[in-house]
Amino acid sequence: MAFTYNRLDKNDVAVLLVDHQSGLTNLVQDFSPDDFKNNVLALADCANYFKLPTILTTSFEDGPNGPLVPELKALFPTAPYIARPGNINAWDNEDFVKAVKATGKKQLLIAGIVTEVCVAFPALSAREEGYEVFVATDASGTFNKTTRDAAWARMSAAGCQLMSWFGIACELHRDWRNDIEGLGTLFSNHLPSYRCLITSYMAGMAAKK
Amino acid sequence: MAFTYNRLDKNDVAVLLVDHQSGLTNLVQDFSPDDFKNNVLALADCANYFKLPTILTTSFEDGPNGPLVPELKALFPTAPYIARPGNINAWDNEDFVKAVKATGKKQLLIAGIVTEVCVAFPALSAREEGYEVFVATDASGTFNKTTRDAAWARMSAAGCQLMSWFGIACELHRDWRNDIEGLGTLFSNHLPSYRCLITSYMAGMAAKK
Amino acid sequence: MAFTYNRLDKNDVAVLLVDHQSGLTNLVQDFSPDDFKNNVLALADCANYFKLPTILTTSFEDGPNGPLVPELKALFPTAPYIARPGNINAWDNEDFVKAVKATGKKQLLIAGIVTEVCVAFPALSAREEGYEVFVATDASGTFNKTTRDAAWARMSAAGCQLMSWFGIACELHRDWRNDIEGLGTLFSNHLPSYRCLITSYMAGMAAKK
Amino acid sequence: MAFTYNRLDKNDVAVLLVDHQSGLTNLVQDFSPDDFKNNVLALADCANYFKLPTILTTSFEDGPNGPLVPELKALFPTAPYIARPGNINAWDNEDFVKAVKATGKKQLLIAGIVTEVCVAFPALSAREEGYEVFVATDASGTFNKTTRDAAWARMSAAGCQLMSWFGIACELHRDWRNDIEGLGTLFSNHLPSYRCLITSYMAGMAAKK
Amino acid sequence: MAFTYNRLDKNDVAVLLVDHQSGLTNLVQDFSPDDFKNNVLALADCANYFKLPTILTTSFEDGPNGPLVPELKALFPTAPYIARPGNINAWDNEDFVKAVKATGKKQLLIAGIVTEVCVAFPALSAREEGYEVFVATDASGTFNKTTRDAAWARMSAAGCQLMSWFGIACELHRDWRNDIEGLGTLFSNHLPSYRCLITSYMAGMAAKK
Amino acid sequence: MAFTYNRLDKNDVAVLLVDHQSGLTNLVQDFSPDDFKNNVLALADCANYFKLPTILTTSFEDGPNGPLVPELKALFPTAPYIARPGNINAWDNEDFVKAVKATGKKQLLIAGIVTEVCVAFPALSAREEGYEVFVATDASGTFNKTTRDAAWARMSAAGCQLMSWFGIACELHRDWRNDIEGLGTLFSNHLPSYRCLITSYMAGMAAKK
Amino acid sequence: MAFTYNRLDKNDVAVLLVDHQSGLTNLVQDFSPDDFKNNVLALADCANYFKLPTILTTSFEDGPNGPLVPELKALFPTAPYIARPGNINAWDNEDFVKAVKATGKKQLLIAGIVTEVCVAFPALSAREEGYEVFVATDASGTFNKTTRDAAWARMSAAGCQLMSWFGIACELHRDWRNDIEGLGTLFSNHLPSYRCLITSYMAGMAAKK
Amino acid sequence: MAFTYNRLDKNDVAVLLVDHQSGLTNLVQDFSPDDFKNNVLALADCANYFKLPTILTTSFEDGPNGPLVPELKALFPTAPYIARPGNINAWDNEDFVKAVKATGKKQLLIAGIVTEVCVAFPALSAREEGYEVFVATDASGTFNKTTRDAAWARMSAAGCQLMSWFGIACELHRDWRNDIEGLGTLFSNHLPSYRCLITSYMAGMAAKK
Known part of the structure; x- marks a missing residue:
């Protein structure tokens, strides 16, 4: 069976950080809080280091979900920032999709909270539109490992590539x-x-x- | 590789709750009893909230398997209720299949006890007949995690989509x-x-x- | 070695619920949220069922710790309620100790968040004052299992008895x-x-x- | 610090099997069902093999707890059998204590369901009356490992000795x-x-x- | 995507029990000994109950691998029994393949020790020859869970279906x-x-x- | 049994940080690296925040054990720093003991790598000399959890109190x-x-x- | 679905050992150090025993990654040894690919540190060039099991076969x-x-x- | 509470290696085989390195328990070797006790298979006779972790000190x-x-x- 290795190309990838909000972060139980915080910030630092166009989006910041964690705001002061008025799947939000398309990239690297919703939904939508999709698995968190396993299986079956932030950094850097x-x-x-x-x-x- | 994102559509999905009986529930060891009870009732509440046609079925209620848990009976007082006389795979029961077809839906959302039998068998049969099948992973229980892993792999390989009740609620609600x-x-x-x-x-x- | 079995006596026990606040509850990672909620409410129901004098206390309700979870407020509408202005160890608060002493009981049954602080500190203080102390282990939560294990060992070494809510209910009911x-x-x-x-x-x- | 090794002496030990009933067995989640069944029957076989006086007791056999598992009934056809009318702690039942005292033994070997109640309560009562108490840890089961750990700690602190059925068999056999x-x-x-x-x-x- | 549910058909399945020998059994660490013994004998009882043609094979019985466990010998006194002189993959042994073909079945149900060798090798060979292959996951054991996971992934990728003995029994019985x-x-x-x-x-x- | 609650008193405690060296840190496997780094720095920040006299010591910095991690050096620029020439138990080093005694405190709070040696040895020696000893469990690491559990049990039996950094901070702050x-x-x-x-x-x- | 069993053929396989360096080895946390050392040396012994052409490569030996572990150097004194000047993916290094091609083999067996980078990257590159790729799962290590799971899923989705060293030895030996x-x-x-x-x-x- | 730190003294300790036989080793499931082999040999190397008098003993070498593992035989060619004819507790064997007493040491360091029998029984007997007892926890193995936990608790309560081989080596070496x-x-x-x-x-x- 023929196989093409679609690897992350720093010139052709956009990063989507979806719903890393303070309230939602407190729901995450498949990583220790220290590990999760480190992983998210590591991915963010990669995005900055490789100068990847990055899009921030949140869901209901004014309600219990809480604001975007301030560290991310500070790291991406000029990034497009789409505070979604209600769409659960970020891809259902026109402004978000417009921002994605505006990057002109064909690879999307997605992380978010919670994995099976805020990550999986836009990942599957992006796959349908023909994007190469990479999931930053360890910068994405959810309620427990059982739920995560099911979410990974669904995305993997759809052709998404599952990577850790460290693998992402290495694949982007190359040398x-x-x-x-x-x-x-x-x-x-x-x-x-x-x-x-x-x-x-x-x-x-x-x-x- | 082209990919179509078949997502749950609240206008086109029927829910099948298979063998959530009091005796069988006491066999479940891959979730804590509190977690499992909550997950099953959460899925049931979703079905009601989204007004999804729901079909209840049981196996040998008069024997050791015990009656359908009363909470589900109470939540779906007018739902079709097929007490199967012997078929292990609910799909082998004509009345059950008739009830499924009567809903006119092309997406089926299945949960039950035990995962590798009461869920997997009708899930695979439904796939064969061309339905889009979604498994509510955390409202389905079995003897241990090893068995569950094998059951998930089998269903996933058959094109079933594995989702948690929370992901299901979000995919149905959309906004x-x-x-x-x-x-x-x-x-x-x-x-x-x-x-x-x-x-x-x-x-x-x-x-x- | 002679041993006296100091068992819970429903006529001689007071219940102390320490800092079960909405914010702090979101820090708990040594139980699943469903299990923990169920355990806390089960202990509360025991206290009510056996008509045990119960004292509620909180720490900084107006800040990030959040208010007492409403279910507990509703279950104990007339219980002494000490909103501590700053003492971390509830036993350092005079009103709290006064309320404990007012019950006239010599057995104290304690649960709280987080185990190694809000439970362990008053438990050790109460031991020093000669109380028989029982810890409701599964209605007390903390950051992770490593921390919990250490906290249990410290309280156990001080002569506190570690019990689950179910054991507590059975020891109180007797027959x-x-x-x-x-x-x-x-x-x-x-x-x-x-x-x-x-x-x-x-x-x-x-x-x- | 001086230490006396009170070891199991086949001439001076009585076995107490407490509430191994079919319903209660279905609550056990700290052992796999295969392991637990084997452990209980292994302990029973030890009791018979070493001709240890054995006492059976149950709680509410006619209700949801279910009957004593038939295998134990069959293995001890002539053993004292105390169906307790309501006492949760078997030691609160006069007939039970009378049967224990009638054996004339000073060592008691206890197993049962659930560990923190049906085992721990009579174990602590027996300790108070001066018996040497041995707990058959792996023939005793409960809701989860967290609860078991707390129960073990409580019995251990009271001077009970925790042993597996295999250690028990070896300590009894000697040579x-x-x-x-x-x-x-x-x-x-x-x-x-x-x-x-x-x-x-x-x-x-x-x-x- | 079209899907065919190839389910176990009691009229069209042969059972292959590969290298369940006493020495090799002592290498298994991904199941408890009680669980594993029960699973293997449960599968064997299924084979007998459904009168499925069954083939026994062993590797080097006279050496450290030890003899076939006596329980299996006793359960299948007249089954073809191929003591392989050296082939590690049973499918490389002409007598074995001849015995398989002589059954005239197109479905093969395989279990053995160790999973990644004695099960996976003939499973993959059989797939290549066009058989439908079902792996009895819990009647197959190996050195550790990491190794098992890799073996399952390899067989699953080859189109083998992973099932537990209980699922097998249910799929064979149908009603x-x-x-x-x-x-x-x-x-x-x-x-x-x-x-x-x-x-x-x-x-x-x-x-x- | 009478009990005295010896609680941490910020006016009477010295902190001993033993062998947090870069090489030794890479041996730690009972915490994730993120968790461990955070715990050690949190404990160090506590020591500084409460102005606790702190002693640094290392073992063979010039060899494979590596230098003290630079973060600790930076946090305690003026702390006594004893680079031990060979004593494995820091308490066997006269300079170290002299530095401890010079603090004039009667409570010692110890953390280090590895738990069963660099922490347990001085902890037991200090107990013998009459100090109240507190172990910062989560700022101490070792090869695996089995080893850690045994080390904790040994120190606990010697009257050391096991606490997490968070419990330490709370017990020091009081209000x-x-x-x-x-x-x-x-x-x-x-x-x-x-x-x-x-x-x-x-x-x-x-x-x- | 037709399936071809591409099994390891000792006449057609080359072994690639990627970045088993002393520093990197100390990053591995998904195996115990004893297990990992044994697995790597077992794979190396297989390579030698079956006289498989083997290629060694390292990344930045002079820096923190450390030198190739001496045991491997000693086992393959004459093997091609490519100390990569900077390429993270070994396949991006011309000398490495030249060495691979010089073996004339069409099967590649890869192990290394860390799994998701040093193993996965050349594995995917080799798949793209049409090689049959086998990953020695237990001779490859990484930061934690979550990362490993994602890396295995990615390689498996690309048609790589996941095997343990024991399965590899058996598949190579055949008889x-x-x-x-x-x-x-x-x-x-x-x-x-x-x-x-x-x-x-x-x-x-x-x-x- | 006064505390004496009885630390291992290389001039006053004898090592007892109990029943490390080939058959019994294959029963051990609380360590991986690689870890366990390494731990046992590490302890043996310590005994030799520090020239500690060492006593070997076995139980029924001619039966299923198998011979002492050859590595230990080779490491202690002149050590007292007591092949016990039947005593399960080595301390019940006069020759063994005589050999222990002949060493003239007052500290005993014990390891063996299985932990709750071959280690715990002589450990408790030795405690009763006034010896300081140290258990080499990681060079002692048994059926599962549940059993081990109970055995450790029993020995710890009897005043035995639980140590890993690494801690033992460090406590013996001192400097x-x-x-x-x-x-x-x-x-x-x-x-x-x-x-x-x-x-x-x-x-x-x-x-x-």
């Missing part, structure tokens, strides 16, 4: 030589175990002198 | 503006963590005045 | 004959699997006639 | 030479992995000839 | 009316929780008289 | 009114779920105006 | 008669439980004499 | 300066993650030159 320090900083900030490797290494280097 | 209060009430009654978000929010609003 | 229907209803409302046993049994009885 | 075949049969019947070792060994022996 | 007592006995013998439901039910019936 | 903003900031920085509560709350307050 | 002692030694060295079976068996044989 | 290379080699051989730290460190050192 360390493009910017060793930049990528290293990204990893150091969001992979504590990698940061420790660097610390030990640096200590060895310093001792050398 | 909060269709009825904010109704959907909010549904969530508040079956998502304790969402209910807490609402409580905190309401307290803030009340303080405002 | 089904005191009120079969009352206890049966309590179990039916909060133990879905026991409710199913009753349903099956009742169906058998009905068939007999 | 294989007392009856190699008898003990081997007991293990072969209830430890599938040990049975396989025997099978392999026997095959080797047979090949030798 | 309780074919033989209520026979199927009930099969379940009672291998599903302790179902046996308890029957016990409770029978007690209710007996009380009626 | 929110001592500094609402300071404690709130500490929680906001190290409890992502609490930070979300604050964010939602602040949004509500802002909307009010 | 024990090809070399009983050789394969037995491989298993004895890397499967402690199989080694025990052999020990028991040998003891029986020795006793015979 | 790296006693022999840096020796201890480093021990760790490198049995802690793969520590070995990687050393490898990375050595590479840095080599680069320096």
